[in-house]
Amino acid sequence: MAELQKQAHFRETKQSRVKWAIIMVLPFVIFFASLFMGRYAVSPKEVVQIFANYFFGANFTPTWEDSAAKVIIQVRFPRAVMAALVGAGLSSSGAAFQGMFQNPLVSPFILGVSAGASFGAAMGLVLSLPSIGVQAMAFVFGIVAVAITYFLAHIYKSTPVLMLVLSGTVVSAFFQALLQILKFTAEGDEKLPAITFWLMGSLGSVGLNDLVISIIPIIICLIGLWILSWRINVLSMGDREARSLGVHTERIKVGIIIFSTVLTSTAVSICGIIGWVGQVIPHFCRMLVGPDHKKLIPATMFVGASYILIVDNLCRQLTATEIPLGILTAIIGAPVFAFLLRKTKGGWN
């Protein structure tokens, strides 16, 4: 390469290093802030000491009340970790689906995972299952919905993306209708409001147990998407071209669908429907790091984590009663999406 180009390239890498440093450090800063911010005042120093005592067996003399330690360890910590994981999962699966469908407007719920999970959760609530049962039902039905979509779309040993989109629409509509039936027949005083609140999405009830169950599958699937990230570039050139480049398109697609579905289904089963994250964050990240999925997918994980952490903090601190997370992500997400659409004139070309 010519010397001038090399210099330009060097400047760019220096700039992008700073950018990446910010992208990667930001979620950890917000995470830490989330632990001491809130109605129950605990100082940052106390947070560090509580953590050191609880996780590393340190012996700082408590300057705090017992309930403060409880709030930090059992409420704020799992909630903040979950917020980060859900944000990372929804955003990266949105980016992966957009690459696979060759369409930057696609949401991670396009294959019916949210409709299936909503139905499952509503069923759990109607049957008065304990919270773990409701989560399990939501998770299982999220997976079932996507599996039905996949098999409907599978023809002649391949799964054309157009067939996937259409099958996803059909399956979503079907599960939504089933959900309506449940809502229609649910007891008005108790169960109908429970279903409605569940659908609004919230991290309010997340505890350490939820974290223990979900952290490993979420991390495995995030790593899975990260491994596939460069191949998503090739897949986004179209199935036929990707095959001519030696890519097993069907395997990559199945990989993306499995990882994304486990991520979204886990997210939905634990904190309900949180819309507009999987669309907005990949768009925003494309502006930051460009369209290359090798950079885009990790960027969406970090930025998505930061975003949900921020929005969840707003949810619990903006008003006296907590605002459901799903409402706030939509209120912020829809106008931001509209702004990005206008700014880029509808396309990313």
Added chain:
Amino acid sequence: MAKLIEVKDASFSYHGKDYIWQNVNLSVEQGDSVCILGANGCGKTTLFNCIAGNFQLAKGAINIDGKPIGDYSITELAKTIGIVYQEHSVAFPYTSLEVVRMGRTPYLSAFQTPSQADTDMAYGIMEEMGIAHLAEKPYSRISGGQRQLVLIARTLCQTPKAILFDEPTSHLDFKNQALVMKTLKNLSAKGMTIIMTSHSPAHAWQVSNKTVLMGKGGIIAQGTPQQVMTAENLEKTYDVRVKIHRSELDDAAFFCEPAFEDL
């Protein structure tokens, strides 16, 4: 010369119904430049897809380097045969260099991404083709002709033994058509084996040393363009009378025009 691609007694049908074409025989040697011509719907793209490994024959065999095409894994085939499909727009504005670098995919294991050496190779190929200035430009924002050249560069990154072109100049304007045809001629001059389908009879004279005329049901004629490109054969191929002219300026240049009065 060794046969690189051999189509033997091949017949094709969709879902076991009527044959699209039958008993097709074609042998392509190293360094050959083959142009397949035929009317719309005669099955030349189907034949193309069979050689590309996308479709399976109903009868007969296709051997590549002496081995049945079905025995190739998808990556092995991508290392042996490069395919340049018609250019199309993409959803994301990857740089042209990034698109060219995708040609290294068959050489990467599942966990690998392209290395600096792969990037340098991609850039080197673009330099050689005279399109290095496009390297940092978004693939979605360059002209159709330039996109086609980028796709050719990507295919060269696969270091294949032969390259298949599916109507490489369709949708392109006059200059861009010339640009692509010049690139094909250069590749052929360097010894690359080329198989292309085309709608333009002129391409047969311009680049091929072997021309295949396809009609309904199979091959009408094949041989050197001088042997095959006769008014009679072209009339059979396209179902319209054709006049062939020899250029007054260049003895080796031919062009043909349809008999408009017949249409």
